[in-house]
Amino acid sequence: MSWSVTTPPSEEPVTLTEAKLHLRVDTDMTDDDPLITSLIQAAREHVEAACQRALMPQVWTERRTSFPGTPTCPSIPGSPYGYLRVPSLAQQTILLSGGKVRAVDSVKYVDDTGTLQTLDPAAYDADLTSEPAQVAPAYGTSWPATREQPGAVQVQYQVGYADANSIPAALKAAVLLVLADLYANREAVVNGPVMSNPALSRLLDPYKRVLP
Template sequence: MPLQLISGPVVEPVSLLEAKAHLRVDIPDDDALISALIVAARMHAETVTRRALIAQSWKLVLDSFPGPTLIGIPWGKPFTLPGHAIILEKSQVRVVTAIQYLDMSGVIQVMPPANYTVDLTSEPCRITPVFGQIWPIPMPQIGAVEVDFSAGYAEPFMADATNGTLSIQGPWFPTQPFVLSNSGGTLPSPLQPATNYWIASVITPGVYTLAATPEGPAITLTDTGSGTNLVGSVPEGIRAWIKIRVGSLYQHREEMAAFDKTGKVMPLPFMDRLLDPYTVVF
C-alpha cells in the first residue's frame, strides 16, 4: 500500500460525551466500549470517503516520479490530472512537509519546495514541478520516492486565558480566515463556532493570538473552554454519520441481528466494512 499512516489523530471528531448523549447513555459502565466504537466508526468514515478528519501525518511511497511530460498540462481544460502530477489520495491535505528521493548514488535528497507546486484547494491534491522544472531522476529502485504530508479538516488546540493565546502542535495552520469548533464542550470565551478569525500575532512557532477582523486587535480570552477545542471544523454530516454508526455498533454487538416478529436473522452489512482500512489492495 503506497499510503502509510505516520501519526494518527490525537482526538476524535465526536467526543465520548456527544456519543453518549446520542445513545442516551448516562452511566460510565460502557465508556471504554463506546470510545472504541467511536474510533472504529471514524476509521470507517475515513476509508469510505478517502479523507482524514482530524489532523494526521501520512507518507506516500512511490517507485519513481511520474512523467515526464513535455507539454505540461493539456491546453484549454479547466481542471486536469496531468500525467506528471503526484496525486495525494487522502483529503483534505493541509501541507506537504517534504518530498525526498534516493539519487543515483543511493543518497537521500530532499527536493527544494521552490521547485514544485502543491494545489491544496483541489481534491485530490496535485503536486507538479513548477514551470521550467522537471522531477529529478531517482535511483531505479522500489520505494525510491517519498512524499510526507499532513491532512485533516481540523487540528486540536490548547488555550491560555492568562496570555490570551492559542497553541497548536501540528505542522500546519489553516489558510486565513479560519473557523474554530468544539466537541463535547464549549470554546474558550468569547470565541464562537462557525465564525471567521484571523491571526493577530505569532508569539512563538505554534502559539498565536487571534483577531476578529484582519489586522484587528488581539482577542482577550476569559477562560480555556471545555471539551475538545479545534482549529477547523469536521463537516456536521460526517459527525452525524459517526454518531449513527456508533449507535448501530452499540445496539448490535454481533454480526447478525434478529428482526421483529418474523424472527428473521440477517447479517449486518457494515460489520465487514470495518476491515476496509486494513485490506491490502493490489
C-alpha cells in the first residue's frame, strides 16, 4: 500500500502575518517574506510527515495491489479443496491514511482484462467519523476481482481539517516551532551544541498515528 498527494493544499495553516509575529520580524520588513512563505510550507510538511496526518484540505490517492480480503482464486464447487471462505467485513475494510478524511471521491480498480474501472459509490460504504476512516463493500457484497498488479486499487479521497481555524492549536504551535527552527538555522551544518526542543514532541505525540 502506498499513497501520494494528488492535489496539494491551496493554503497553509499559518499566515505570513502569524509567522512574522512568531519570528519577531517587523511586518514592514518584507525582504524575507518569500523565504518565510516557503518555510511555512516546509514546516507544515514536516509536521504532517511526523504525524502521518494531513493538516490543510488536500486530496490523496491511496494505491493497493488488491482489495483487502479478496480471494486470490475462485470457489469451485466439487473441487477437492472445497469452498473458499467468504472474508469477513473487517477483513475487507480499507483503512485510509492521513487522519481526518472528509470525503471519498472515487474507488477505482483494474479488472482482469486490464481496464481501469470506477466502482459505483452505491457499492461501498464509508465511515468518515472514525479515525482512520473506513471503506468497506456495501452490505451483502464483496469487492470485485482485480488483476494482480501494483496499484490495481486506487482510492481517491479528501483529507485534512476543514480549514486553518479547525486545526488543533497544538499542531499549529508545532508548525510555528519548526518554522522558527528553520528560519534560525538556514545552513545544513550548525556550529555549536544542538539541542532538541522537548515541547515539539509533546505537541505532536497525541496526534501521531500508525499507518494501517
